[in-house]
Amino acid sequence: MKIIVPMAGRGSRLRPHTLTVPKPLVPVGGKPIVHRLVEDIAGVCSDPIEEIAFVIGDFGAEAEKELIAVAESLGAKGSIHYQTEPLGTAHAVLCAQELLDGPVVVAFADTLFKADFKIDPKDDGILWVKQIDDPSAFGVIKMNERDEIIDFVEKPQTFVSDLAMIGIYYFKEGADLRKELNYLIDNDVIKGGEYQLPDALRRLTEKGKIFKPGKVTEWLDCGNKIVTVNANQRVLEFDREKHIELVDASAKINNSVVIPPCFIGKDVVLNDSVVGPHVSIGAGSKVNGSVIKNTIIQANTTLENVTLKDSMIGNHANVRKTPHNLSVGDYTTMDI
Template sequence: MKIIVPMAGIGSRLRPHTLTVPKPLTVIAGKPIVQRLVEDIASVIDEKIDEIAFVIGSVAKGFPTDTEEKLLKIAKELGAKGSVYIQDEALGTAHAIYMAKESLSGPCVVAYADTLFKADFTLDVNADGAIWVSKVDNPSAFGVVKVQDGFITDFIEKPKDFVSDLAIIGIYYFKSGEKLLEEIQYLIDNDLKENNEYQLTNVLESLKQQGAKFIPGTVSAWMDCGKKDPTVDTNKQTLGFEYAAGKNLVSSDVVLNNSQIIQPCYVGKNVVLTDTKIGPYVSIGENSVVTNSTIVNSLIQTNVTISNANLNNAMIGNYATYNAKYSSVSIGDYTELT
């Protein structure tokens, strides 16, 4: 099994945090978003992952030079071969997959790296394909599917009138990577664009018309990492899942000086807390120092210094310094707010 991860977007909605770190490498509860994504997929597929192919933007598009190294490390830790491809121009969802054409063979999962999920089903790898979906309150904002007798019958992009509340979350399984590539190649060769882009929904429709049967993969939780507030909420939900599973996310070398940690929380190595209460639902990265503060429901990255703060729904980047009276803040890497 292979996993293809298109992640070439610059993540402008999550700025300033994505000015220095690509959105899929943003750390949630101690792990990068993309690492959590591929781990969740591996648990649903229940098969050995042979290769993980990442499609990223170029350095000129704002991707740091060490991005490839970090991604290859993630693949290696999952026991898979890592491959990295560059998409210089954003030409749609199908085009992003096409950039990884050398890896499109055999069964594969395509997962766009701006969402996390929890699933309570096991994928039937004998199906022609599967599309992960989640029930939503406002279907008109999403691509949705209609289902009959356990199979997907229609794909509708942002319907104006209600046809279904099952939204496509951006994760797909294809039994044949070769067939997927063939259909994308047909779009590109014939310049079949929609809104000036090559869309994966057109590929899915073509495969369906040729007889491919797609099943819906339902999820119990769908967590967005597009903007600051949803990302903080994703951190909260992830901490809740990890704690419920019995995982201890507090490093053994954390120094507590007249301080308290209210679970669930993630606290990295070499963190020092003095006259401070954190939690619930707080992540603090390694080598951070927090003094005389109260922090709840917040995502704090590594090497951060916080003093005299009362934070709630905050997101603070790496190597930042914070000593101010605001509560719900969003500051990026190397920022000082005092």
């Protein structure tokens, strides 16, 4: 099994946190979004992951090195591919077309999920879907009486289905997808200035490929600050259910209370503080005299005498005496 992760977008809705760090490398529950994504996919795959291809923009050498390490942590080879123009989802997948051979999963790196199904290698394809209350803002699937997917409808204004596509797809034969993606490019099948993956999926179904839904029990978006903080909360709950140790042994907790679940990273120092529930604190950060709930704090940041809730604080920030509900980027100093 191979995985292609298109992730070249700028992540503008999550600024300022994506000004210095690509969105898929922003941590939730102490681990980058993309790392959790590929772990989740590995959990539903029957076969081992051989290679993970990351389709990126100009992220820099350090980010590329981190992505390769993510793949290697799952026992897979990592490779980097570039999408230099924002030409759509179909074009993004085709940027790693050498991996489109044999079984492949395509997963867009701005979502996390929880599921209890396994990929059946006999199926032509599987689309991860989530039942939602208002499907008008999403792409949805249309099925026949045998629960086979027969069409893909983008943002339906009249009811078609309440099963939204979450951006993760399995293909039994990647070469078939590669052929249809190239058809879109060669014949300029374009919408809104972009080549769209659902157009290739539709051509595959018209040629007799049978796609089935893989229903997820939870779908966590990481597109902006509010939903990313919520995703952090849910991920911490998942990890607690799995009995994963969330407090690093090197952390120093002095005259402080940690209300679980919380992720406390390597060499974190807590002094005279109350932290939690649902707080993640990155390596090397220091919290003094503070009360913090439902917040993501990244690495090497210092907080003093603050009360925070529903917030995100970046790397190498210094925050003192600030109000509630913040979204503070990397290398910021606040003294209010």
